[in-house]
Amino acid sequence: MLEIPGRRAAAAATATALLGAGVLGFASTALAAAGSATTADLAITGLSSVYGSTIGGTNIVLAGKGFSRIDESSKRAVLFGTTPATSFLVLSDTQISAKAPAGSGKVRVSVTDGTTTSADSAADDFTYLEPLGVQVPNKTELSAAGGTVVRVTLSGKNLSIGTSQTTFAQKKITATVDGTAAPLTWVDATHVDLTAPAGSPTKSGGKVSVVVYNNGVAGPADTTHARYDAVVTKLSLATGKTTGTTGTSAKPALTITGVGLSGATGFRFGRTPGTCAAVSGKEATTWTCTNIPAGAIGAVAVSPTFGDGRIAGLTAGAIYTYTNL
Numbered sequence: 001m002l003e004i005p006g007r008r009a010a011a012a013a014t015a016t017a018l019l020g021a022g023v024l025g026f027a028s029t030a031l032a033a034a035g036s037a038t039t040a041d042l043a044i045t046g047l048s049s050v051y052g053s054t055i056g057g058t059n060i061v062l063a064g065k066g067f068s069r070i071d072e073s074s075k076r077a078v079l080f081g082t083t084p085a086t087s088f089l090v091l092s093d094t095q096i097s098a099k100a101p102a103g104s105g106k107v108r109v110s111v112t113d114g115t116t117t118s119a120d121s122a123a124d125d126f127t128y129l130e131p132l133g134v135q136v137p138n139k140t141e142l143s144a145a146g147g148t149v150v151r152v153t154l155s156g157k158n159l160s161i162g163t164s165q166t167t168f169a170q171k172k173i174t175a176t177v178d179g180t181a182a183p184l185t186w187v188d189a190t191h192v193d194l195t196a197p198a199g200s201p202t203k204s205g206g207k208v209s210v211v212v213y214n215n216g217v218a219g220p221a222d223t224t225h226a227r228y229d230a231v232v233t234k235l236s237l238a239t240g241k242t243t244g245t246t247g248t249s250a251k252p253a254l255t256i257t258g259v260g261l262s263g264a265t266g267f268r269f270g271r272t273p274g275t276c277a278a279v280s281g282k283e284a285t286t287w288t289c290t291n292i293p294a295g296a297i298g299a300v301a302v303s304p305t306f307g308d309g310r311i312a313g314l315t316a317g318a319i320y321t322y323t324n325l
Contacts, residue, residue, distance in 0.1 A: 042066035042116045044109060044124040051215045054128045056086060056102035058217065061095055062109065068093040069113040077114075080126060081107030103128045131219035132156045132173065134212040140226040142177070142208065143313050144260035145233050146198035150226070154190055154212060156219065162186060172215045177226075178208045199228040201260035203309045229313030230260030232302055237292075239321045244294035252288035256302060258318075261287060265307050269293055269320060270300030295322040 044064040052058030062078070067090050070077045078085040078098050088098035096111065109124045110117055118124065133155040142148045154161060154173075162168035168186035175182045177196050185193040194210070202208065210222045236255035237245075247253030256267060256276065262284035267276040269292065276289040287304075299321045303312040312318075 042069065042111065042113060042118050044111060044118045044121070046123050047109060047126060049216060050125060051127050051129050051217050052100040052103075053131045053217045053219075054102060054104055055131065056100055058100040059097065060100060060126075061091075061097050062111065063095060064111070064118065065094055066113070066116075067091075067096050067111065070096070070111055071114065074112075074114065077112055079110050079112075083107075100126070129214045129217045130157045130159075131217055132159070132212045132214050133219050134175070134210055134222050136210050136222045136225040138225050141313050142196045142199060142226055142228045143231045143315065144199055144201050144228050145231050145258070145315070146196060148196045150194050150196060151187065151191055152194050152210070152212075152222075154192060156214075159190065161189065161192070163189075168192070174213045174216075176209075176211050176213075182210075184212075196226075198259065201230040201310050202227045228260070229311055230258065230264070230304055230306070231313045231315050232256055232258040232261075232304070232318035233315055234258075234317045235302060235320055238319070239323055240292055242295055242297055242322045242324055245292040247290050247292075249288075249290055252290050253292045254289040256287040256289065257285060258287075258304070260284060260310075261304050263306060263308060263310070264304035266305050267302060268305060269295055269302055273305075274302075292320075297322050297324060 043066065044062055046063040048061040049058065052060070070090055072088070072090055076084050078088045078096060080100050080103055083101045083103060086099040086101050088096055090096050106125055106127045108120055109126050110120070112118070135153040135155065136150060140150055142150070161173060162171055165186045173184065175184050175194055177194070178199055180197040180199070182197055183195045187193055199208065207224055208226050208228060210226060212219050234257040245253040261278070264278070264287070267274050267287065267289065272293040272295060274289045274293055275291040276287050279286040279288060299319050301314055302318050302320050303314070
């Protein structure tokens with residue numbers, strides 16, 4: 001049929017009048033958007049940790065895109081090699097939190113929406129490492145001020161911690177005590193010296209957690225063999241007469257500095273109590289004694305007493321010597 005230009009123009013005018021310019025404008029925009037929309041790529045662009053324990057349980061965050069299309073009810077939507085993640089949660093279109101299953105060697109982490117699977121790339125490589133166990137000597141006392149050096153024993157399948165401090169450092173083996181970093185020094189194929197950081201004194205029966213990491217992979221913790229002790233680190237006077245020393249509250253005979261002293265009921269010079277009180281606002285670190293008791297010639301330890309089962313460790317800074325000179 002021959003189309004008449006005038007009739008076509010009239011039909012367009014009638015449609016505009018019936019639908020309204022705004023509706024036609026919205027329809028045009030929607031059509032344009034539909035024509036330009038594309039399906040987002042599904043990809044992994046990075047892992048928060050590229051190492052995990054062979055026994056499983058390592059928590060990592062996957063970075064990427066297209067994750068909002070993933071069905072959280074699908075058990076095989078996130079794979080470590082061919083093994084499904086123990087659990088996972090889609091945090092956003094660009095992040096997934098997942099718990100790695102047990103495994104070995106290097107594997108590829110992949111995600112799928114049921115139709116599309118993320119492409120393989122170096123960004124999704126995940127390597128399983130053997131966790132390192134640690135054994136702390138029984139009844140290990142750690143100074144709350146930090147600095148205590150403890151020789152610990154490491155264990156694990158295929159254990160190899162190097163043949164020198166240099167090769168040991170290359171292994172990226174680290175440790176923490178109650179969550180705080182603790183430096184390690186190589187000793188031999190199965191032993192390292194751990195330098196404990198400062199920490200809070202533990203009550204009777206309380207213990208601290210010592211963990212060794214293999215490239216960030218935590219091994220089983222030793223939670224039964226070490227504890228922190230309150231310590232005196234410095235005395236304002238290191239010597240005094242056997243007859244004792246008398247002072248006043250304004251001018252104390254002795255100032256005691258330490259760590260973890262809060263909650264102490266007093267101080268003893270050897271076995272003899274002194275007249276001591278905490279400085280207001282500094283109960284954990286500073287105490288003063290208006291009087292130092294008399295004592296026999298020789299050295300004694302100045303130590304806090306506690307009513308809750310805590311004990312005090314001994315440092316060189318806690319030694320007071322009685323003399324007649």
